[in-house]
Amino acid sequence: MRTILAVIALCSAVAGAALAAEPSPELIAYGKALVEAGDCAGCHTADPAKPFAGGKRIDTPFGAIFAPNLTPDRDTGIGAWRDADFTRALRYGIAPDGSNYYPAFPYPYFTKMTKDDTLAIRAYLATLAPVASRNKPPELRWPFGYRGLMRLWNAMYFKPGLFEPDQSKSAAWNRGGYLVTGLGHCGACHTPKNYFGADRDAQALSGNEVGGWFAPRLDGAVRTGLKSWSEEDIAEYLQSGRNAKSHAGGPMAEVVVNSTAKMSDADVRAIAIYLKSLPSTRRETIVTPPDDAEMKAGQAVYAKLCIACHEADGSGAPRIYPPLPGNALLQSNNPSSTLRIILDGALTVTTPRAPNTGEMPGYAKQLSDDEIAAVTNYIRNSWGNAGLLVTPAQVARARKSQASGE
Ligand code: HEC
Numbered sequence: 145m146r147t148i149l150a151v152i153a154l155c156s157a158v159a160g161a162a163l164a165a166e167p168s169p170e171l172i173a174y175g176k177a178l179v180e181a182g183d184c185a186g187c188h189t190a191d192p193a194k195p196f197a198g199g200k201r202i203d204t205p206f207g208a209i210f211a212p213n214l215t216p217d218r219d220t221g222i223g224a225w226r227d228a229d230f231t232r233a234l235r236y237g238i239a240p241d242g243s244n245y246y247p248a249f250p251y252p253y254f255t256k257m258t259k260d261d262t263l264a265i266r267a268y269l270a271t272l273a274p275v276a277s278r279n280k281p282p283e284l285r286w287p288f289g290y291r292g293l294m295r296l297w298n299a300m301y302f303k304p305g306l307f308e309p310d311q312s313k314s315a316a317w318n319r320g321g322y323l324v325t326g327l328g329h330c331g332a333c334h335t336p337k338n339y340f341g342a343d344r345d346a347q348a349l350s351g352n353e354v355g356g357w358f359a360p361r362l363d364g365a366v367r368t369g370l371k372s373w374s375e376e377d378i379a380e381y382l383q384s385g386r387n388a389k390s391h392a393g394g395p396m397a398e399v400v401v402n403s404t405a406k407m408s409d410a411d412v413r414a415i416a417i418y419l420k421s422l423p424s425t426r427r428e429t430i431v432t433p434p435d436d437a438e439m440k441a442g443q444a445v446y447a448k449l450c451i452a453c454h455e456a457d458g459s460g461a462p463r464i465y466p467p468l469p470g471n472a473l474l475q476s477n478n479p480s481s482t483l484r485i486i487l488d489g490a491l492t493v494t495t496p497r498a499p500n501t502g503e504m505p506g507y508a509k510q511l512s513d514d515e516i517a518a519v520t521n522y523i524r525n526s527w528g529n530a531g532l533l534v535t536p537a538q539v540a541r542a543r544k545s546q547a548s549g550e
Pocket residue numbers: 178179182183184185186187188202209210211212213214221222230233234239244245246247248249250265279282
């Protein structure tokens with residue numbers, strides 16, 4: 145009898161503890177918002193019918209890695225993980241078996257996250273439907289297939305540690321810094337990388353090429369950075385995917401749809417405040433304008449094919465046809481995003497705040513490498529713009545990367 149009572153007491157104590165540990169709806173909702181701010185789905189969802197079940201191929205300069213299954217399936221997902229395993233994976237890039245992850249998983253940014261935030265994320269992920277889907281091994285070039293190398297990489301380049309608030313700055317600035325440098329991992333695309341794929345910290349957010357696109361400068365550079373954007377402009381771009389200055393295309397359109405369009409007004413405003421505080425980390429290149437023959441050739445193409453939408457003076461129609469004068473992305477040293485859009489065309493991304501779409505035709509078939517180079521040079525160097533000369537060989541390379549889908 146006494147044993148039975150003891151067992152009952154024990155059981156109810158365990159049940160009580162389990163109940164107390166049951167995450168609240170508020171915690172789960174908070175975790176969901178963090179998962180959106182970190183764009184976990186952008187990599188971990190390959191098939192929209194199986195959210196977070198992994199399998200998506202992530203191409204890196206060192207080969208391909210497949211994002212793993214984050215659903216609570218105990219065999220193939222992370223259902224059997226302890227909370228501590230989860231926090232360690234996110235904050236230190238170390239797997240439960242002690243092996244190292246590759247930094248294609250943005251743990252070098254997620255390390256800035258508090259333990260509580262990682263646990264809120266875990267609480268949300270635990271509410272997902274478990275999906276049985278086995279993780280695929282990476283396909284990396286020798287010698288990168290050897291995970292042990294990542295210990296060396298971490299020793300050289302990984303700086304673990306929480307985001308350190310700057311007490312002299314506002315709460316909004318600090319929130320923005322936490323999102324940009326931590327959870328939002330903006331630098332994964334916007335910060336130049338060294339030979340080993342690590343961020344060049346001294347040039348943080350000063351622009352970088354990703355998958356055939358150029359993620360432009362987010363610092364205070366005048367011509368090619370965000371100097372001419374107001375906080376309002378940045379917030380609108382992040383929430384709507386466009387503003388009166390530019391439209392989000394390529395990988396940024398995905399970031400907007402999965403992540404920044406879902407952020408609260410306060411969070412996008414915080415990001416804008418933080419970005420507007422960044423000085424220009426690198427001097428902008430002084431540009432020699434193209435010669436008259438090149439400008440004439442470019443103008444002929446522009447007058448024939450582009451003015452119907454972009455107007456002779458490049459002014460376009462804000463939020464429908466992005467204006468070309470003063471356009472920072474267009475004047476960037478690296479023309480990849482501009483070449484992508486002229487070659488492939490684009491469908492304007494839609495978001496709840498900006499539901500109407502628009503279309504830019506692609507000119508890959510119609511125009512030669514010389515013509516595309518000329519029109520690109522023309523729009524990069526008209527109406528007060530200045531952009532480095534683009535060569536037909538660069539256009540040819542951009543065409544190839546389109547063909548291989550890189
Ligand atoms: C840019 C793509 C990318 C984003 C964004 C991303 N991950 Fe991942 N994640 C990966 C890749 C790739 C791996 C596997 C790394 C490896 O195999 O070394 C990974 C691994 C993981 C693992 C280890 C899983 C296992 O089975 O070992 C966890 C946990 C994880 N990610 C959680 C998250 C969470 C939570 C977020 C959002 C806050 C997130 N990831 C955002 C690419 C990403």
